[in-house]
Amino acid sequence: MLRHQDDAPAPAPEPAAPLIELRGIDKTFGTVKALSGLSARVGRGEFVTVVGPSGCGKSTLFNIVAGLEEPDPGGALRFEGRSCHAADLLGRVSFMPQRDLLLPWRNVIDNAILALEIEGRPRKEARAEAMRMLPEFGLAGFEAQYPHQLSGGMRQRVALMRTFLFERDLMLLDEPFGALDALTRALMQRWLLDVWQRHRRTILFITHDVDEAIFLGDRVLVMTARPGALKLEQRIDLPRPRRPDLVTAPEFIRLKRTLLEAIEEESLKSFQVAQENAR
Numbered sequence: 001m002l003r004h005q006d007d008a009p010a011p012a013p014e015p016a017a018p019l020i021e022l023r024g025i026d027k028t029f030g031t032v033k034a035l036s037g038l039s040a041r042v043g044r045g046e047f048v049t050v051v052g053p054s055g056c057g058k059s060t061l062f063n064i065v066a067g068l069e070e071p072d073p074g075g076a077l078r079f080e081g082r083s084c085h086a087a088d089l090l091g092r093v094s095f096m097p098q099r100d101l102l103l104p105w106r107n108v109i110d111n112a113i114l115a116l117e118i119e120g121r122p123r124k125e126a127r128a129e130a131m132r133m134l135p136e137f138g139l140a141g142f143e144a145q146y147p148h149q150l151s152g153g154m155r156q157r158v159a160l161m162r163t164f165l166f167e168r169d170l171m172l173l174d175e176p177f178g179a180l181d182a183l184t185r186a187l188m189q190r191w192l193l194d195v196w197q198r199h200r201r202t203i204l205f206i207t208h209d210v211d212e213a214i215f216l217g218d219r220v221l222v223m224t225a226r227p228g229a230l231k232l233e234q235r236i237d238l239p240r241p242r243r244p245d246l247v248t249a250p251e252f253i254r255l256k257r258t259l260l261e262a263i264e265e266e267s268l269k270s271f272q273v274a275q276e277n278a279r
C-alpha cells in the first residue's frame with residue numbers, strides 16, 4: 001500500500017468533478033409538479049440506472065438533461081463542473097427516448113444516421129460509419145430493411161446504434177429494453193455492457209426492472225413518487241464483467257431486497273394519491 005513519507009495513510013484521491021450534476025431541480029407542468037428538489041450526479045464513464053414509480057418524473061429528468069426542457073428557476077445544473085442551462089446541453093448528450101422513434105420510411109442505415117445527418121455530416125460518410133457498426137449491433141445484412149421488417153429487439157438495436165453513432169459525453173437511455181421479452185432482454189443487457197465497456201461511454205439508464213438496474217449499474221438511483229426527488233442512491237459493487245448467474249448471488253439478492261423495499265414504498269404512495277384523486 002502506498003504510504004506518505006511520515007507513514008500516514010495516503011489521502012483519498014480528489015474525486016473528479018462529475019460529468020453532470022443536478023442540485024435541487026424542480027419542474028412544474030401547469031398544476032402538476034413533476035420534480036421537486038431532485039439532486040443527482042453522474043461521473044465520467046459511470047453506468048447509472050434510474051428506477052421509480054410510473055409518472056414520478058424519470059423521463060422529465062431526461063428531457064432536462066438532454067436540453068429539451070428547462071427546469072423551474074432555482075435549481076442548479078452543472079456539466080463538467082460548469083454551471084449551465086438545460087438548453088446548453090442540447091447536442092452534447094445523446095438521447096434514446098422512451099419510444100424508439102424509428103422513421104418507417106427510412107431503412108436501417110438511414111434511421112441509424114439520422115442524428116449525424118441533422119448535425120450536418122455528409123450522408124455518404126455517415127452511412128459508411130454506420131455500415132462499419134452494423135455487425136457489432138447484430139444487424140449485419142439488414143441495412144436495407146425497413147422498421148416494419150424487423151423484430152422488436154432489432155428495432156431497439158437500430159435505435160441504440162443511432163444513439164451510439166451520435167458520439168457524445170453522456171448517453172441517456174429511457175427504458176430501451178422495456179418492450180422486449182425476458183430472454184431477448186437478458187441478451188441485450190449483456191450485449192450493452194459489452195459495448196459500453198469497449199466504447200467507454202457514460203450512461204444514464206431508466207428502467208422499471210430492478211434486476212436490470214442492478215445487473216447493469218455502478219449505482220442505482222431510486223426516485224420518490226411524484227413529485228420526483230432522489231429517495232435512495234445504492235452503489236452496486238458487483239464484479240464486472242457481470243455474468244448471467246450473478247442474479248442468483250446472495251449479494252445481488254440482498255441489493256434487490258433493499259431496492260424493492262424502497263420502490264414499493266414509493267409505488268404505494270403514488271397509488272394512494274391516484275385513488276384519492278379518483279374520489
Ligand SMILES: Nc1ncnc2c1ncn2[C@@H]1O[C@H](COP(=O)(O)OP(=O)(O)OP(=O)(O)O)[C@@H](O)[C@H]1O
Binds near residue numbers: 033034060
Ligand atoms: N410535456 C408535459 N406537459 C405536461 N405534463 C407533463 C409533460 N411531461 C410530463 N408531464 C407530467 O409529468 C409527470 C412525470 O412524467 P414523466 O413522463 O416524467 O414520468 P415517468 O417517471 O417517466 O413515467 P413512466 O415510468 O410511466 O415513463 C406526469 O404526471 C406527466 O403527466
Ligand SMILES: [Mg+2]
Binds near residue numbers: 058060098
Ligand atoms: Mg417515462
